Amino acid sequence: xxxxxxxxxxxxxxxxxxxxxxxxxxxxxxxxxxxxxxxxxxxxxxxxxxxxxxxxxxxxxxxxxxxxxxxxxxxxxxxxxxxxxxxxxxxxxxxxxxxxxxxxxxxxxxxxxxxxxxxxxxxxxxxxxxxxxxxxxxxxxxxxxxxxxxxxxxxxxxxxxxxxxxxxxxxxxxxxxxxxxxxxxxxxxxxxxxxxxxxxxxxxxxxxxxxxxxxxxxxxxxxxxxxxxxxxxxxxxxxxxxxxxxxxxxxxxxxxxxxxxxxxxxxxxxxxxxxxxxxxxxxxxxxxxxxxxxxxxxxxxxxxxxxxxxxxxxxxxxxxxxxxxxxxxxxxxxxxxxxxxxxxxxxxxxxxxxxxxxxxxxxxxxxxxxxxxxxxxxxxxxxxxxxxxxxxxxxxxxxxxxxxxxxxxxxxxxxxxxxxxxxxxxxxxxxxxxxxxxxxxxxxxxxxxxxxxxxxxxxxxxxxxxxxxxxxxxxxxxxxxxxxxxxxxxxxxxxxxxxxxxxxxxxxxxxxxxxxxxxxxxxxxxxxxxxxxxxxxxxxxxxxxxxxxxxxxxxxxxxxxxxxxxxxxxxxxxxxxxxxxxxxxxxxxxxxxxxxxxxxxxxxxxxxxxxxxxxxxxxxxxxxxxxxxxxxxxxxxxxxxxxxxxxxxxxxxxxxxxxxxxxxxxxxxxxxxxxxxxxxxxxxxxxxxxxxxxxxxxxxxxxxxxxxxxxxxxx
Numbered sequence: 283x284x285x286x287x288x289x290x291x292x293x294x295x296x297x298x299x300x301x302x303x304x305x306x307x308x309x310x311x312x313x314x315x316x317x318x319x320x321x322x323x324x325x326x327x328x329x330x331x332x333x334x335x336x337x338x339x340x341x342x343x344x345x346x347x348x349x350x351x352x353x354x355x356x357x358x359x360x361x362x363x364x365x366x367x368x369x370x371x372x373x374x375x376x377x378x379x380x381x382x383x384x385x386x387x388x389x390x391x392x393x394x395x396x397x398x399x400x401x402x403x404x405x406x407x408x409x410x411x412x413x414x415x416x417x418x419x420x421x422x423x424x425x426x427x428x429x430x431x432x433x434x435x436x437x438x439x440x441x442x443x444x445x446x447x448x449x450x451x452x453x454x455x456x457x458x459x460x461x462x463x464x465x466x467x468x469x470x471x472x473x474x475x476x477x478x479x480x481x482x483x484x485x486x487x488x489x490x491x492x493x494x495x496x497x498x499x500x501x502x503x504x505x506x507x508x509x510x511x512x513x514x515x516x517x518x519x520x521x522x523x524x525x526x527x528x529x530x531x532x533x534x535x536x537x538x539x540x541x542x543x544x545x546x547x548x549x550x551x552x553x554x555x556x557x558x559x560x561x562x563x564x565x566x567x568x569x570x571x572x573x574x575x576x577x578x579x580x581x582x583x584x585x586x587x588x589x590x591x592x593x594x595x596x597x598x599x600x601x602x603x604x605x606x607x608x609x610x611x612x613x614x615x616x617x618x619x620x621x622x623x624x625x626x627x628x629x630x631x632x633x634x635x636x637x638x639x640x641x642x643x644x645x646x647x648x649x650x651x652x653x654x655x656x657x658x659x660x661x662x663x664x665x666x667x668x669x670x671x672x673x674x675x676x677x678x679x680x681x682x683x684x685x686x687x688x689x690x691x692x693x694x695x696x697x698x699x700x701x702x703x704x705x706x707x708x709x710x711x712x713x714x715x716x717x718x719x720x721x722x723x724x725x726x727x728x729x730x731x732x733x734x735x736x737x738x739x740x741x742x743x744x745x746x747x748x749x750x751x752x753x754x755x756x757x758x759x760x761x762x763x764x765x766x767x768x769x770x771x772x773x774x775x776x777x778x779x780x781x782x783x784x785x786x787x788x789x790x791x792x793x794x795x796x797x798x799x800x801x802x803x804x805x806x807x808x809x810x811x812x813x814x815x816x817x818x819x820x821x822x823x824x825x826x827x828x829x830x831x832x833x834x835x836x837x838x839x840x841x842x843x844x845x846x847x848x849x850x851x852x853x854x855x856x857x858x859x860x861x862x863x864x865x866x867x868x869x870x871x872x873x874x875x876x877x878x879x880x881x882x883x884x885x886x887x888x889x890x891x892x893x894x895x896x897x898x899x900x901x902x903x904x905x906x907x908x909x910x911x912x913x914x915x916x917x918x919x920x921x922x923x924x925x926x927x928x929x930x931x932x933x934x935x936x937x938x939x940x941x942x943x944x945x946x947x948x949x950x951x952x953x954x955x956x957x958x959x960x961x962x963x964x965x966x967x968x969x970x971x972x973x974x975x976x977x978x979x980x981x982x983x984x985x986x987x988x989x990x991x992x993x994x995x996x997x
Contacts (some may be wrong), residue, residue: 287551289576292584294955295896297589298554299354299528301584303361305552306341306526310366342522343370346532349680351375354528362527369522373533374497377504381495384514391507392490399493403830405864406837409497409855411438414488415481417753427439436919441482442498444535446566447905447924449506451486455479457930461923492840505536509543525551529894530575533558535568535926538575545578553579558951561891564599564917571926572610578716592616592961593954598952605979608967612985619905619963619986630659632901633668635962636882639899640674647674653890653953655909660970665884679885679893684863685830688823690810693720694763696855697805698798699754700783700791702853708861712745714756715739721809722775733775738768742776756780782808783992799831830865831856887913887949896956905963905983906975911942913949946978962989 290301295586343358343407345351355370371379378401381388385399401409419430428436444454455475489499519933525544527533530553545551547568553575560569586594620635622628632652639645657678666676685691696717699705708874715736722734734742745762748755757764758780759773768776786804789795806824810816816824838852859865883895922933922941954961965983969975 287545287579288553289579290552290554290584291576291581291582292554292556293558293586293593294894294952295554296584296586298556298584298616299357301582302354302526302528302552302554303358306524307360307361309524309550310362340522340524341366341368342374342376342525343368344373344525344527344533344537346372346529348372348375349893350528352957354526358526359997368479373537374501377536378495378497378500380508381500381503384508386519387511387514388507391511394490395493395738397493400833400836400840401495401497401500402489402837403833405859406834407438408434408864409859410483410494410837414485418424418477418481419848435496437478437481438485438496438498439918440478442483442501443497443566443918443921443924445501445505446536447568447926447929448536448539449924451482451502454482455560457923458920460930461920474865494837494840501534501536505539509540515543519547519549523549523551527551527553529554529559530572531555531557531558531569532562532567534566535571535924538568538572541575542578545575551575551579556751558948558955559891560945560948561888563945564921566918566921568925590958591955592957592959593951594610596954597951600954600982601947603985604946604950606981612987613982615987616959617942617961617982618964619965619983619988621983621988622966623970625661625904625966625970626664628903628964629664630668631989632903632962632964633665633672636669636901637672637674641672645899646880647676647882648880650901651890651895651897651899651957652765652901652903653885653887654903655887655907655913656904657886658882658970661903662884669882676884677881679883679889679895681884685823685865686860687826688820688862689716689720690820691823691827691860692697693717694802694805694827695860697721697783698801698853700756700856701786701795701801703752704851704898705854705857706751707747708857709749709754711747711749713742715743716780718742718776721779721805722772723809733771737771738772741768741988742772758785779809797831797835798856799828799835802828802831826865827860830860834859887953890950890956891952896958898958899960899962900953900957901962901964902953902979903964904966904969904975905979906965906967906977907969908975908977909978910949910979911946913945927968943978 288305290298290305292298341358343351343355345354351370351372355368358368358370382399384452386396388394391398402709408431415434440454440458441451442815444451444457449457455478458478459475476611486499486502489495495503522544525541527537527541530537539551541551555573555576557571560567563569596614596616603613620628620631622631636650636652639650640647654661662678662681666678669676686695693716696709696713699709716739718734718739719732719736722732722739724733741762742759746757746759748757756779759768759776762768765773786801788794790801795801808826810820810824835852883890883897885893891913922928922937923930963979963983963986965975965980967974
């Protein structure tokens with residue numbers, strides 16, 4: 283029999299995950315030791331002994347996010363030499379897999395149509411909900427002061443938060459009334475409660491009829507229907523005899539109910555908990571409710587971080603400064619400040635500080651992290667550009683840039699307008715010129731230099747592009763009276779593009795192109811694919827584009843005109859969806875190789891804390907920003923109302939202030955636990971919008987020793 287369950291509690295980098303793996307290894311060794319003696323005594327032949335000895339407990343392994351999940355699973359496999367089956371999942375990934383796997387059972391329970399389910403992406407979810415609720419917006423919903431987009435997002439977020447907490451849809455409206463008051467519901471940016479329940483039920487039922495699943499619906503299906511089912515319970519207990527859950531302070535509340543179910547039935551568990559973590563508090567996590575598992579386990583309290591970190595010596599003076607405690611006038615030498623008037627100078631001096639430290643071999647790039655409460659495009663581009671010119675690679679952490687920010691994606695979207703009718707209003711001359719440059723790369727050479735440069739592309743777009751709302755066209759190059767000045771390479775490349783478009787247009791008119799997905803694939807193969815010559819970020823963007831298109835048209839086939847009007851031009855809707863910037867791609871691999879494996883980490887506070895990384899040096903960018911109070915992550919509307927410890931209690935301005943300061947204390951404790959030697963507080967008097975910055979960390983900036991830039995050669 284396996285050992286009792288254990289609760290492992292400690293701060294960041296205190297060895298919780300390592301202790302979790304050790305605990306599993308102990309279980310396995312103990313189980314094998316007991317089984318070995320018993321099997322040797324009872325085995326009737328060697329074949330029976332061998333088959334029984336190879337039987338091991340199946341392990342359900344859970345981690346807070348996908349990156350941590352991969353790392354934890356690999357560490358477990360390495361520690362056990364790969365002898366035991368491990369299913370590593372995130373909490374939401376586990377719920378999704380279970381709902382998909384037992385979909386036939388849910389069809390029987392809910393009497394659903396027999397069809398394979400499709401999970402909706404957030405951007406598709408928003409679009410479909412907007413169309414479904416259009417009639418309500420034309421009447422009742424116009425009384426709210428919130429924009430249509432934000433209002434629909436809030437309603438969908440409330441459905442998701444309710445599902446994460448195990449709250450049925452029927453209880454959502456009464457909960458909001460008790461929390462806000464019936465008269466205040468609309469003034470807080472949500473609809474009247476009777477209408478809200480109608481809309482949520484309409485959306486949930488509409489999706490289930492078509493086999494469309496969101497994270498909120500998936501969670502509700504699992505908690506309300508799958509977990510209580512006796513057939514599913516038998517399968518669950520047969521598959522798993524142990525559960526390891528790392529960083530449960532970032533799990534939604536429904537996971538506590540799953541763990542209680544397993545522990546009640548003698549499934550052993552090991553859980554780690556970080557009181558200073560709670561990264562996803564306000565985004566669906568319920569750490570205090572998850573902490574209730576502590577009473578069911580043998581508790582192990584780990585000491586302060588085992589490895590060298592500044593939290594051991596600097597947490598107290600930092601906390602005293604934030605609390606305005608008298609007697610603390612300066613910070614130790616581990617804190618240094620970079621202070622400028624403008625943000626432009628701040629970015630430049632921050633980059634120069636890093637570059638000089640790397641050039642003088644004080645530190646390696648991979649030992650540096652630049653952390654900000656919010657990374658705008660200007661800061662990201664400037665830092666990457668300045669440091670890359672110095673030969674120092676920079677890797678934005680989980681940098682999800684909009685797909686439309688890539689020229690190759692914009693070129694492909696423009697190309698669609700020349701083949702499919704009705705897209706002419708979505709392009710202009712500049713987009714056409716960019717398309718010609720991108721599509722004219724020399725495919726026979728390793729170089730990506732285009733045959734049509736920007737100047738020639740602009741001339742062609744000016745004289746050979748014939749705009750039209752329904753069917754824009756590219757005229758022959760001779761439409762430009764000085765076409766001979768374009769050169770042979772440019773005119774040949776342009777003629778090939780025009781010829782290819784005309785052929786695809788004729789194919790489309792004959793219905794020989796199955797869908798725009800096929801056209802995109804043809805264009806990529808013809809104009810962009812150069813073997814392995816494309817940079818990784820461009821390959822990632824192209825892959826995401828095709829996956830997004832596949833998902834969009836798969837969902838489009840599920841639409842039914844009797845319940846909701848289908849868009850008259852799905853291709854136009856798809857292009858507009860991408861042009862809005864709501865679909866992103868991660869341009870860097872999870873584990874960079876080559877020079878990027880030795881790059882500086884560039885991240886927001888939320889991204890950095892979620893990754894559980896640590897570095898020798900940290901640069902806290904925009905240290906004077908008020909965004910440090912929010913931790914760089916927006917809280918979902920109504921999130922505190924669904925926490926079990928304050929369920930349906932109103933949320934006041936005082937509660938917000940207290941929650942913000944508690945979050946800030948956790949952020950600082952967490953960051954200091956993940957830095958070994960030095961922290962640079964980077965502050966500019968003026969923000970990027972010109973406003974003066976007077977955030978909560980300004981006292982730390984003023985108490986830190988400033989860097990002397992007299993001897994620095996600015997980049």
